[in-house]
Amino acid sequence: MSDGLLAAIAVIVYVIVVCAPASQILKRTGHSRLWAFAVLLPGFNLIGYWAFAFSKWPIDELIKPKPAPKLDDRIEPSLGQ
Numbered sequence: 001m002s003d004g005l006l007a008a009i010a011v012i013v014y015v016i017v018v019c020a021p022a023s024q025i026l027k028r029t030g031h032s033r034l035w036a037f038a039v040l041l042p043g044f045n046l047i048g049y050w051a052f053a054f055s056k057w058p059i060d061e062l063i064k065p066k067p068a069p070k071l072d073d074r075i076e077p078s079l080g081q
Helices: 001-029 032-039 042-056 058-062
Strands: none
Touching: 001 042, 001 058
């Protein structure tokens, strides 16, 4: 096999091994899977990790806790009094 073919196979394997887990993590957090390709760019991947870690995640809105009801809202008014 030629060196060019081995290099191409190595690049394809690297892309699959790196991008597949990154895309699953991004999907589970509610982000676009296309951001997984950012891990392939030197320098940009570090910026992407920091932005990802400290940004507001879309999934946070879905699991946002509801505020506790006020005490007055839980007590039913007495009828006729």
